[in-house]
Structures are given as C-alpha cells and as structure tokens.
Amino acid sequence: MTDTRSSVLITVDELAGMLRADATPAPVLLDVRWTLTQPDGREDFASGHIPGARYVALDTELSDHSSDDPTRGRHPLPSADRFEATVRSWGVRAGTPVVVYDDVAGQGAARAWWMLRWAGHSDVRVLDGGWSAWRAADLPEETGLPQEADPAAASDSAGTSGAGGLFVIRPGSMPSLTADEAEALAGSGSGVLLDARAPERFEGRTEPLDPQAGHIPGALNAPAGGNTADGRFRSPAELAEYYRAVGGPSVAGTPDVTNPDGPAPPTIGAYCGSGVSASHTVLALASIGVEAALFPGSWSAWSNDTARPVATGTADDETVHPPQK
Structure with a gap:
C-alpha cells in the first residue's frame, strides 16, 4: 500500500x-x-x-x-x-x-x-x-x-484542455468483498474484518435501520467516529494507535516487533450499515498506508439474508445465532 x-x-x-x-x-x-x-x-x-x-x-x-x-x-x-x-x-x-x-x-x-x-x-x-x-x-x-x-x-468530443482523455472505468481498482468473502475473512483467524458502526449496533443492543441486530461473526468493532476529531481526520499517530488497539500492530500499519519473521500482514476488510461509514474507515487506513477492502453491501445486505448467521455481544464475548433458515 x-x-x-x-x-x-x-x-x-x-x-x-x-x-x-x-x-x-x-x-x-x-x-x-x-x-x-x-x-x-x-x-x-x-x-x-x-x-x-x-x-x-x-x-x-x-x-x-x-x-x-x-x-x-x-x-x-x-x-x-x-x-x-x-x-x-x-x-x-x-x-x-x-x-x-x-x-x-x-x-x-x-x-x-x-x-x-x-x-x-x-x-x-x-x-x-x-x-x-x-x-x-x-x-x-x-x-x-x-x-x-x-x-x-x-462524449469524447466534449474535450477539456489539459485534462487528459475520456474517463474509462476500471472497476475493481480498489479491493472489495462479497458477503461470502467477508464471512470467510472474519472467520479466517489470519484476517481482520472491521465493523465501523457504533458499539450498540455492533453488539445488537439496538438496530434502527436493518431487520436484524448484531454483527458478522468474528468481526471487530472499530467505530468510524474514532477516525476524526472536531471534523478532521486524526493524526497518523493517533489513527495508528486507534487501530492497533482494535486489531493489533499490522492493522495499524506497523510490523509486529515481537515476531518480525512472522506471517505477512493480515487481509483487512471493513463494513458498516450500508457501505458509507466503512468507506471512511478505508480512507482513514489508507491515510496511514494500510489497504483495506470494503464490503459494499455491509450489514444491511447481511442482515436481510436469512441464510447467514448473526452474532451479538462484544467481540470478546459474542454469541453466534444460527441462520433463520
């Protein structure tokens, strides 16, 4: 990155x-x-x-x-x-x-x-x-x-002086996750899936928008509100400290000094309610040199799929509820 x-x-x-x-x-x-x-x-x-x-x-x-x-x-x-x-x-x-x-x-x-x-x-x-x-x-x-x-x-005939050629989309130029990939990442043990929503929604204590309350099993809670202070993004050192506390040194863009010869940094993913706040998390991580993949559908997609499990509670003490069907 x-x-x-x-x-x-x-x-x-x-x-x-x-x-x-x-x-x-x-x-x-x-x-x-x-x-x-x-x-x-x-x-x-x-x-x-x-x-x-x-x-x-x-x-x-x-x-x-x-x-x-x-x-x-x-x-x-x-x-x-x-x-x-x-x-x-x-x-x-x-x-x-x-x-x-x-x-x-x-x-x-x-x-x-x-x-x-x-x-x-x-x-x-x-x-x-x-x-x-x-x-x-x-x-x-x-x-x-x-x-x-x-x-x-x-149209290319429009032309804009000095602005280069016609924009041609190259979808997939930033990493993204499907629901299956997000589930696999959260349960992999070697990757990190961050949930950017507020703790009360992550833990399943409330859900004002989507049909089920809780989070993707194995995800870690890193509210996007922690990325900023007074409307501006926190300093690189503050962001690194914030994400280190959530997911460990590699999530913060720093090597694990306790195991310098260990495995490569984990794959990092992020989701929220509908792919907006998690984009903020991907941006914050990019600002400290860490690449993260976005799950665009996020919790609103996951919780509408009754074939998927739902977890409640904190990341350290979660209860996994089986799919509704």
Whole structure:
C-alpha cells in the first residue's frame, strides 16, 4: 500500500491555493452532503458551497436502487456503465484531479472517494474538515442551486484542455468483498474484518435501520467516529494507535516487533450499515498506508439474508445465532 495522508486528504489551504493558482487541469469539486436523516443535501448546497463545486446525490449517483432485492443492501453499487456515465457527467476526465467534501466529517465524501478509486480514478482526495473547515477559514463561497449534470461531458468530443482523455472505468481498482468473502475473512483467524458502526449496533443492543441486530461473526468493532476529531481526520499517530488497539500492530500499519519473521500482514476488510461509514474507515487506513477492502453491501445486505448467521455481544464475548433458515 502506497497511499499516505497527502495522497488521500487535502487541507483547505492547499485547495484554496490550487484554486487561486488556476491550476491546469482545474480540479473538479464534488459536494456530497448526505446524512441518514437528510439524504438530499441540495438545500444546504444551495445555501452555500465552495465556488465551482457540483452537488452529488449519494442516494442516486453513488447508489443503484433499480432492484428491490434487499440482500444488495441499502446503498448498492451502480453498474460500471452507469457509474462511468455519471463520472463523465461531472466533468471528470482521465487526468482530472478531484476533491470531494461534505459537512459531516467526511462520511459522504469518503463514499465518493472510494467509488472513484474503485472505478480507477486515482487522483481524488477528500477535503479534510470539509465545508465547515472551508467556512472557518473565511474562504470564498457561493450560493445557488446545483449545476445540472452535463450529458455532453460523457462524449469524447466534449474535450477539456489539459485534462487528459475520456474517463474509462476500471472497476475493481480498489479491493472489495462479497458477503461470502467477508464471512470467510472474519472467520479466517489470519484476517481482520472491521465493523465501523457504533458499539450498540455492533453488539445488537439496538438496530434502527436493518431487520436484524448484531454483527458478522468474528468481526471487530472499530467505530468510524474514532477516525476524526472536531471534523478532521486524526493524526497518523493517533489513527495508528486507534487501530492497533482494535486489531493489533499490522492493522495499524506497523510490523509486529515481537515476531518480525512472522506471517505477512493480515487481509483487512471493513463494513458498516450500508457501505458509507466503512468507506471512511478505508480512507482513514489508507491515510496511514494500510489497504483495506470494503464490503459494499455491509450489514444491511447481511442482515436481510436469512441464510447467514448473526452474532451479538462484544467481540470478546459474542454469541453466534444460527441462520433463520
């Protein structure tokens, strides 16, 4: 894994400098404001956003609800062809730098970051601190409704000076897990599957959204809220300490000094409720040089499949309940 903090995160000062310098190609700015309780962020976008930003609707542009199969999860990935057309409509070309942001500690932005990276676009970073940090720095902003997607941008005839060729999707450029692979990883003994949800949902004490409460047997709880402080990602040292406490030295990107000749670092996977918070975990780990695979369907897919077991309790004292069928 070669990602470091500067390759996945950008500060408001760095972004402001890029915009002032009229860099070529100019970065495409994507505003991905979204929460579970307010999934449509257009109104907030209209009240203020970074100049030139384009609003991205997580529920429709970063998800595909064309099927009513609940085992795909609450935010299933769109098809490769559909997402390729969506990315092109944003004005993203092969050589275009992309900066994504939101107003909730990077959750929605991380989903867009992961999907662009999964699609093969490597030059994409998340604005650390997001919209709140931009406003706190008293930087320029504009108001108004989102730009409409540009269908012509999907054509190579559109052209953008200095921005490279037409974006062509390469699905699978970031590792991902199916439900079977997530189950195997959690039970392998040599891999680590991280659950990015809050402890009460992981332990099965409550479940406000999905049909069953609990977690994938063998998973470890690492709430995504631990990735940030005051809306910004924690320092590399703090993130390493956080993940070391959850899953051991290798999860934190450091070798096991007690066994330097031991096996290779474990495969690491992450899931949450529907593939949003876990994208934040994958991003946080990437910022300290650790690669993790995302289970996009996450708990919403798993808990809708009655053929799968469910665990409750803490990781150290879990009770595994057999499948319902």
